[in-house]
Amino acid sequence: MSLLTFTLILLAGALLAGLLGSLTGLGGGVVIIPLLTIGFHIDIRYAIGTSLVAVIATSSGSAAAYVKEGFSNIRIAMFLEVATTSGAIVGAILASYLPTYFIAILAGIVILYSALISLRKKQDHLDMDQSSKLARILKLNGDFPDEHGRKIPYAVHHVAGGYGMMMFAGIISGLLGLGSGSLKVVAMDNIMHIPFKVSTTTSNFMIGVTAAASASVYLTRGYIDPVLSMPVVLGVLVGSMIGARILMKATTSWLRILFIVVITVLGLEMIYNGVLHKI
Amino acid sequence: MKRINDQRIEIFLSYLLRWGVTLSATVVAVSGFLFLLYHAGDTPHFHTFRGEHADLTSLQGILHAMLQGNIKAFIQFGIVLLIATPVARVFFSIIGFILEKDVLYIVLTLIVLGILMIGIFSGLGG
Numbered sequence: 001m002s003l004l005t006f007t008l009i010l011l012a013g014a015l016l017a018g019l020l021g022s023l024t025g026l027g028g029g030v031v032i033i034p035l036l037t038i039g040f041h042i043d044i045r046y047a048i049g050t051s052l053v054a055v056i057a058t059s060s061g062s063a064a065a066y067v068k069e070g071f072s073n074i075r076i077a078m079f080l081e082v083a084t085t086s087g088a089i090v091g092a093i094l095a096s097y098l099p100t101y102f103i104a105i106l107a108g109i110v111i112l113y114s115a116l117i118s119l120r121k122k123q124d125h126l127d128m129d130q131s132s133k134l135a136r137i138l139k140l141n142g143d144f145p146d147e148h149g150r151k152i153p154y155a156v157h158h159v160a161g162g163y164g165m166m167m168f169a170g171i172i173s174g175l176l177g178l179g180s181g182s183l184k185v186v187a188m189d190n191i192m193h194i195p196f197k198v199s200t201t202t203s204n205f206m207i208g209v210t211a212a213a214s215a216s217v218y219l220t221r222g223y224i225d226p227v228l229s230m231p232v233v234l235g236v237l238v239g240s241m242i243g244a245r246i247l248m249k250a251t252t253s254w255l256r257i258l259f260i261v262v263i264t265v266l267g268l269e270m271i272y273n274g275v276l277h278k279i
Numbered sequence: 280m281k282r283i284n285d286q287r288i289e290i291f292l293s294y295l296l297r298w299g300v301t302l303s304a305t306v307v308a309v310s311g312f313l314f315l316l317y318h319a320g321d322t323p324h325f326h327t328f329r330g331e332h333a334d335l336t337s338l339q340g341i342l343h344a345m346l347q348g349n350i351k352a353f354i355q356f357g358i359v360l361l362i363a364t365p366v367a368r369v370f371f372s373i374i375g376f377i378l379e380k381d382v383l384y385i386v387l388t389l390i391v392l393g394i395l396m397i398g399i400f401s402g403l404g405g
């Protein structure tokens with residue numbers, strides 16, 4: 001296969017990943033690693049570097065769109081970024097000590113987990129009990145506008161637990177080159193009881209910063225190849241922009257189920273290949 | 280008052296992200312196109328990991344290679360711009376906190392920036 005053919009096929013694959021990722025809200029990053037390793041037999045270290053760059057592109061691209069809606073909470077984001085960025089650096093360091101098959105198995109597990117999480121019902125744990133002292137000291141409580149423009153206040157809970165979970169999400173993100181948005185949303189929804197609209201947009205904001213922390217380590221380590229990153233970044237970016245347009249018009253439940261099935265198969269295949277030491 | 284301020288800063292930051300992504304995507308696309316003009320017939324070699332050449336693993340090396348007309352270095356520069364975009368977002372959020380005289384969050388932002396700088400300059404990748 002010539003480099004031109006290779007680049008064009010990769011561009012098409014990344015476009016599809018970005019499109020499906022944004023239509024389903026799972027992010028294209030989750031499929032980039034299996035696409036590159038299983039689909040194109042690319043070394044997982046190059047795949048991790050490339051995926052991180054793609055994650056930054058989609059996160060920054062869509063965060064720009066979200067912010068105007070006024071849902072994201074910049075204080076929650078900044079406070080938790082202390083946890084995610086330090087975790088990401090730890091993860092990136094760990095990656096050089098772990099065998100690649102182990103990383104492949106772990107990536108498979110996290111991919112399966114993301115698929116599982118996306119099946120869950122979106123349910124807010126909104127409660128106004130302002131008893132968390134840390135949340136008050138850190139000024140994390142806030143409000144967001146509902147569909148009538150009314151301000152709905154919310155209180156943040158279990159700050160320490162959420163911080164710990166975020167650190168874990170950062171390590172996973174740095175180790176595997178994924179956005180680990182699913183882990184971030186779990187920390188914010190289930191542990192800290194931040195309303196869904198706020199947690200989704202705030203988490204998206206944080207994903208880019210987290211990925212930038214480990215991407216710079218991977219860049220110096222030589223994991224980020226310009227020729228490989230070029231079609232993946234451009235494809236994912238254009239794909240997710242198209243996805244965001246379509247999203248406003250169409251209902252996407254069948255697409256969602258299709259994507260979840262695809263992700264599940266890819267996750268299982270990553271684990272299978274890892275167990276057989278093929279990666 | 281606090282929220283109004285936040286909102287304006289956040290809208291500025293959203294434009295910053297959009298500019299950063301647009302700029303880096305343009306650099307990557309244009310230099311990538313030029314690269315393919317000359318290397319369309321090459322054989323891809325990503326099955327085995329070799330690691331990038333030292334030219335492409337530090338900003339200094341990339342800039343140096345760009346001056347020598349290395350097209351790959353131009354693509355890599357676009358990627359570096361993309362990585363720098365969220366870092367710039369963190370950097371500029373400090374303005375909002377300074378305007379609000381929020382010492383706690385000025386410190387937290389500096390900590391996040393410090394961690395990002397460790398990633399960039401410590402040579403942990405080495």
